Amino acid sequence: MTDRYLAFANSTAGRRLIGALGLPAPVPLERWMAGRTRPVDGALLLGGAGARADAVRACAHKLSNALFADREGQHDLPRWTAEHGPRLKALVFDAGELTRFEQLIALRDFFQPTLKALATCPRLLILARPPETLEAPQAACVQCALEGFSRSLAKEVRGGGGVQLLYVDAGAEDRLEGALRFFLSPKSVYISGQVLRLARCDTAVDDWSRPLAGKQALVTGAARGIGAAIAETLARDGAQVLLLDVPDTADDLAALAARFGGRSLGLDICAAEAPQQLLGALPDGVDILVHNAGVTRDKTLAKMSEAQWNQVLAVNLEAPHRLTAALLEAGTLRDNGRVVLIASVSGIAGNFGQCNYAASKAGLIGLAQAWAPALGQRGISINAVAPGFIETQMTAAMPLTVREAGRRMNAMRQGGLPQDVAEAVAWLAQPDSGAVSGQVLRVCGQSLLGA
Numbered sequence: 123m124t125d126r127y128l129a130f131a132n133s134t135a136g137r138r139l140i141g142a143l144g145l146p147a148p149v150p151l152e153r154w155m156a157g158r159t160r161p162v163d164g165a166l167l168l169g170g171a172g173a174r175a176d177a178v179r180a181c182a183h184k185l186s187n188a189l190f191a192d193r194e195g196q197h198d199l200p201r202w203t204a205e206h207g208p209r210l211k212a213l214v215f216d217a218g219e220l221t222r223f224e225q226l227i228a229l230r231d232f233f234q235p236t237l238k239a240l241a242t243c244p245r246l247l248i249l250a251r252p253p254e255t256l257e258a259p260q261a262a263c264v265q266c267a268l269e270g271f272s273r274s275l276a277k278e279v280r281g282g283g284g285v286q287l288l289y290v291d292a293g294a295e296d297r298l299e300g301a302l303r304f305f306l307s308p309k310s311v312y313i314s315g316q317v318l319r320l321a322r323c324d325t326a327v328d329d330w331s332r333p334l335a336g337k338q339a340l341v342t343g344a345a346r347g348i349g350a351a352i353a354e355t356l357a358r359d360g361a362q363v364l365l366l367d368v369p370d371t372a373d374d375l376a377a378l379a380a381r382f383g384g385r386s387l388g389l390d391i392c393a394a395e396a397p398q399q400l401l402g403a404l405p406d407g408v409d410i411l412v413h414n415a416g417v418t419r420d421k422t423l424a425k426m427s428e429a430q431w432n433q434v435l436a437v438n439l440e441a442p443h444r445l446t447a448a449l450l451e452a453g454t455l456r457d458n459g460r461v462v463l464i465a466s467v468s469g470i471a472g473n474f475g476q477c478n479y480a481a482s483k484a485g486l487i488g489l490a491q492a493w494a495p496a497l498g499q500r501g502i503s504i505n506a507v508a509p510g511f512i513e514t515q516m517t518a519a520m521p522l523t524v525r526e527a528g529r530r531m532n533a534m535r536q537g538g539l540p541q542d543v544a545e546a547v548a549w550l551a552q553p554d555s556g557a558v559s560g561q562v563l564r565v566c567g568q569s570l571l572g573a
């Protein structure tokens with residue numbers, strides 16, 4: 123589905139008209155291109171001090187070839203100033219050592235001079251300490267304050283920029299590189315205003331050009347849309363992928379799988395024999411499990427039939443639960459595995475006409491939270507990815523007014539692409555992303571829904 127308004131808004135005539143009328147002006151978002159190696163295509167500014175900044179400094183030369191600090195002599199880097207420095211593509215600020223209220227001004231001091239010097243689609247990242255690990259109430263409060271700051275700055279930053287906050291546990295600094303490669307690159311272009319926690323993790327990526335090499339992945343609902351993009355992206359990153367979708371899609375699915383050396387399986391995930399068939403199709407086990415298959419049957423609750431309720435709950439929630447349990451019990455889901463559940467912003471904010479769908483997606487977020495502690499004992503992580511408005515056949519089928527509202531009601535003023543969700547899944551599937559578990563990552567351009 124093409125967004126004609128986006129193209130118009132970026133034409134010469136469109137820019138003038140949209141400016142005069144004060145209409146939303148979305149910028150074309152920059153996306154990751156296959157074959158690219160350096161996460162940051164431009165200058166990276168590092169500020170603040172602490173164990174997290176030291177970890178960033180240690181791998182920064184692999185992220186960008188133009189590194190700067192905001193102060194003389196800091197991090198052994200040249201000083202950046204608004205007057206003489208280049209435009210900034212990425213900013214990282216370690217706020218983890220801020221412990222007193224009056225120190226919060228450091229956020230203003232660091233970010234304010236940069237705001238008029240940002241390149242297009244800049245990526246801003248704040249690193250911090252998890253408030254719940256700090257004993258002093260004021261220190262914990264100060265770390266909490268970073269949430270409000272980062273989510274607000276995310277709404278103010280222009281030009282397709284994104285701002286995230288990562289709370290990094292003591293001892294988890296050595297797992298920052300994967301998160302930096304994701305959050306400072308166009309792979310996270312449709313993500314903004316997100317807050318995640320990184321914990322210690324024993325597994326690491328060997329080869330950043332193929333971080334999923336040697337891994338076996340399963341993607342459900344892979345015949346089209348977001349699922350097809352996830353399968354392709356996991357294959358790009360080195361995984362062997364089994365694409366699953368309903369039997370009707372068998373031919374298309376097989377052709378898609380052949381394109382990137384994967385295998386295909388026509389199977390209804392709700393069928394009684396689905397667990398057995400899946401176990402049979404994965405004789406060597408699976409490392410990455412992506413529950414993407416999903417359906418909508420929208421109606422207000424007043425008009426919703428029992429069948430509409432049951433079908434959505436069965437596909438979106440019961441099947442992922444049943445299949446994951448079967449793969450776990452059989453030992454097919456290997457140690458250090460990665461499970462990703464595709465939820466939805468509807469499951470966080472609720473949505474008119476989607477009581478069934480929102481319940482199923484909120485349930486998936488609950489599944490990630492409920493299972494994370496037990497799976498963590500085997501090194502397995504489980505997370506939910508919650509897309510906002512993504513351009514697929516599912517959203518193309520929406521009525522025009524609902525579709526236009528969904529597209530524009532976010533900080534990017536446009537819908538995301540299946541690739542945006544796929545990049546988030548591919549990051550969470552990496553060995554070092556065991557540092558993240560039981561959490562939900564929204565890929566929604568900081569949607570105003572459920573903000």
Ligand code: NAI
Pocket residue numbers: 342343344345346347348349366367368371389390391392414415416417437464465466467508509510511512513514515516517
């Ligand atoms: P889509 O409708 O284009 O693709 C869904 C795929 O799942 C289809 O290929 C379908 O055949 C398959 N599927 C459905 N029931 C199945 C079953 N019983 N067994 C096996 N496969 C089955 O949907 P889209 O847009 O690509 O969405 C993918 C996921 O992302 C879904 O879980 C959806 O709820 C979620 N999502 C999508 C958003 C969007 O804006 N497109 C927003 C938020 C979440």
